[in-house]
Amino acid sequence: MSTTTISRPRQRNGANxxxxxxxxxxxxxxxxxxxxxxxxxxxxxxxxxxxxxxxxLWLVFASTKNAADLYGTSAYAFGSFSLFDNIAAVAQQDNGLFFRWLANSVLYAGVGAVFGGLISVMAGYAFDKFQFRGKDTLFGFVLVGVLIPNTATVLPMYMLASVFGITNTIWAILIPVLCNPFSVYLARVYSASYVPGETLEAARVDGAGPIRSFFSLGLPMMMPGYITIALFQFVGVWNNFMLPLVMLQDQRLLPVSVGISIWQGYSVPQPEFTPMVITGSLLSILPLLVAFILLQRFWKSGLTAGSVK
Incomplete structure (x- = not known):
């Protein structure tokens, strides 16, 4: 019996x-x-x-110009390098009142950042870790407060300050900045992300009370969130304009934001105030830059809280 083998035909080059x-x-x-x-x-x-x-960048270039260069040169070109002359003019105006405004802003924003941030962190921690009657309702009011713009609360706060007789004092600015609804909301998010309930339960077993647990465990764990909230508070209070404008009449108590706006009004009939307004604006952002640079390793980690579960 023979076996026949069938061979497959060869494929041509380029075919199939x-x-x-x-x-x-x-x-x-x-x-x-x-x-x-x-x-x-x-x-x-x-x-x-x-x-x-x-x-x-425009602020940096414009601060090197005098009043004539501001209107006679390009916007993004250096002037006659009058920066130090402008700084000297700012320092000499009204016996150095600008630096008093700058110190007031540091005081208001610093208190709002340190103590206001701490109060917000404590409130957010309590909303997250404690169980009490009306918790959800109260937190709902906090969320409603986040939706209300700050300018809408200026007049009611002025009325309350008038009742207690603290208008035209530093307390009219310091007390309202001690708590912020948005900061409380952020603090609750940070508390849920950073502080595990098992750690607090172990602390209770060891005999630590709620206050000791917060300051010994909760606050150190929430430190990146606290720094982030404090920076937000610092910037918010530093840029606050309406509240000090309404509350304060004494120019020596004004923050730098309101003081520069007063000089801006002077620059309309007196153009020599314009370089001082620009230079003062440049100087007023330096504390914010210093704060962000020194605390950047904290707020960078705090901004990512809750992104990874």
Whole structure:
């Protein structure tokens, strides 16, 4: 019995080319879509950075100009390098009143950051870890307070300050900044992210009370969140304008934001005030830059709280 072997015919070169792999087109599409998304995201980031950095750059260039250079040179060109002359003029105006305004802003913002941030952290910690009657209702009022703009509360606070006779005093500014609804909300988020309930339960077993547990365990664990809240409080109080404008009449108690606005009003009939307004604005942002640079390792970690479970 013979066996016949059938051989497959040879393929000519170029005939029946191998079919392309199915994944290659998908990879090209994914690569094209990834490139487009990167360009979009980076473009938006560049626009956002320019929106924030360009005014500061203009402030740096303009602070080197005198009143004539401000209107006779390009916006982003150095003037006659009158920066030190402008600083000297700011220091000499009204016997150095600008630096009194700067010290007032540091006082108001510092108290609001340190003590106001601590109160907010304590409140957020209590809302997260404690169980008490009306907890959800009270926290609902906190969320409502987040939605109310600060300018809408200025007049009611002025009425209350008038009743207690503390208008035109530093207490009219310090007391309202001791607590912020948004900071309380953030503190509750940080407490849920940083402080595990098992650690507090172990502390209770060891005999630690609620206050000791907070200051010995809760607050150190929430320190990145506390620093972040304190920075938000510092910036918010530093930029606060309406509250001191309504509460204070004594110029020696004004913060730098209101003081510069007064000089801005003087610059309309007296153009020589314009370089001082610009230079004072540049000097007024230096404390904010110093605070963010010194505390950046804390607020960078605090901003990512709750992003990873």
């Amino acid at each position: 080319p191998p079919a392309p792999r199915r994944g290659s087109s998908t990879k090209r599409t994914t690569a094209g879509g990834g490139l487009a998304s990167k360009l979009t995201v980076n473009g938006l980031l560049i626009i956002g950075c320019a929106y924030m950095v360009v005014p500061v």
